[in-house]
Amino acid sequence: MPLLLELFLRFFYVGLFSVGGGLATLPFLKEMGETTGWFTAAQLSDMVAVSESTPGPLGINMATYVGFQTAGVPGAILAVLGEVAPALVVIVAVSHVLMKFRDSKYVAYAFYGLRAASAGLIAMSCLSVAQLTLFNKGVFAETGNPVMAFNFWGFVLAVVLFVGLRKFPKLHPIAFVAFGAAAGIGFHYLIGG
Amino acid sequence: MDYLRLFLVFAKIGGFTFGGGLAMLPILQREIAEKRAWVTQEQLMDYYAIGQCTPGIIAVNVATFVGHQRKGIFGGVIATLGVVTPSVIIISLIAAFISNFQDVLLVRWAFDGIRPAVVALVINAALKIVKKSLVDAWTVAMFAVVLVLSTLTNVSPAVFVLAAGVCGILLKGGNRHAAAA
Known part of the structure; x- marks a missing residue:
């Protein structure tokens, strides 16, 4: 082939x-x-x-x-x-x-339930994205120390950007990604690696 | 012209999504629900629900769905091609020219900041959607059950979506019959 x-x-x-x-x-x-x-x-x-x-x-x-x-x-x-x-x-x-079947009431009924499940699944993936980013399971398994496994700096940045998102809802999501990238580079530059 | 715009909007969405299908949600909300009103937030939820229980990649499935709803079969194809094109170009360039991309210091540094930014963005996007879809006690209950079970078990998302659809029909349909009788 x-x-x-x-x-x-x-x-x-x-x-x-x-x-x-x-x-x-x-x-x-x-x-x-x-x-x-x-x-x-x-x-x-x-x-x-x-x-x-x-x-x-x-x-x-x-x-x-x-x-x-x-x-x-x-x-x-x-x-x-x-x-x-x-x-x-x-x-x-x-x-x-x-x-x-857009106008069928049964489709509307199904979506009424489906949206709730979809929101639940999205909330679950949200939590797992947050966990993967902010808490290093590997480090925790190795050291048993939750403080060392916690990405404190990442948490602060996420909180700052979340507050920014609520304060400036008109700003494009891409601007926040760009800000995150700049903050990451700046942070590593300041701590020297 | 409409097709070109469809392609470009989805190329923008594909080119600025960092992470999986969920990471695409904030930019999708902004570009096609808030800025252009092509779909409502509720419709976006529906597409996500279906995109999670059909084969393929969730982000691409949602793009196909929006494209088809807007411009028919050809629209579905164009939106799909739009969302994958930046990946094909960027990854091909990296694979061709940079043999150790993930070792480039600046990239690693940038991603240490991009990942927390994505966390903030997806939580914000999820809050908007949760507010829209939890309309009464039943939907709050279904949301909570799915959230807990999908966190604690490895049951396929398709099972939750289908079960919730059936519950929706039984609850709403059942109520209507009760009211009629």
Whole structure:
């Protein structure tokens, strides 16, 4: 099978069976590396690190990285297209059905419950993002000291920016990201590394 | 022209999202609900709910949904391509030219500040959504149950979303019948 076609099909498979976001694709990528020999487990963990330190959805960054390493720019494009193709078909179908039954009261009833669950899931992911950023579980497991595991500086920055968000609701979210980046660089510069 | 704008708005959203699907929420709210009124905050919630229980990446699923609702199948394709294009360009450049990107000091420093900023942004975005979707005692109860169970167990989000949808139909439908009888 030509390499580009194989890339597309393998990522199509990942896109079809990974439900729940970028990190859900990780086990599939691990298996892909083992079967094809395109990349090692160590390279995969590098890819995760780069994908997390660049803008864009994690799953798409991972697909681009694997595709590029395997077959250059065409590989990157085909891996991403393969990964998004199944969801594109499913979402367009769901969206079409919803538009058709927009006025059905049962759809409205279902969404009444669904929104509450969606809010619960979003609150849960919010807490886990906060925990991952502000509390280092690895350090806690090693030292048993919660104070050392707590990212005090990050917590202060998050609180300051949260207050800023409430005070200046018109300011664009991107401005806060930029401020965070500048504060991070400034902080490390001041403490000398 | 409309398609070009759809593409550019989603490219902007993709290019400035740091983290997973949730991290996209603050910029999505601003760009397509507050600034452009393409969708309401409630619709955004619906798309997130569906995006979590369909295959694929949540951030991309939401983009496809908005694109399709706005401009049909072609709109769905354009919004999807828009949200992934910055990733393809940025990651390809990094993979081609920088072999140890995550070791670049300035990048690590910047990310030590970007991550707390994202925490502040997503908490703010989640608060807006929680306020909009908790409209009575039933929705508050469902919210609390999902929050606790999804934190403590590994049950798939799809299960919670489907169960809550069924609860919604039973509660509202049931009430209506009771009122009619």
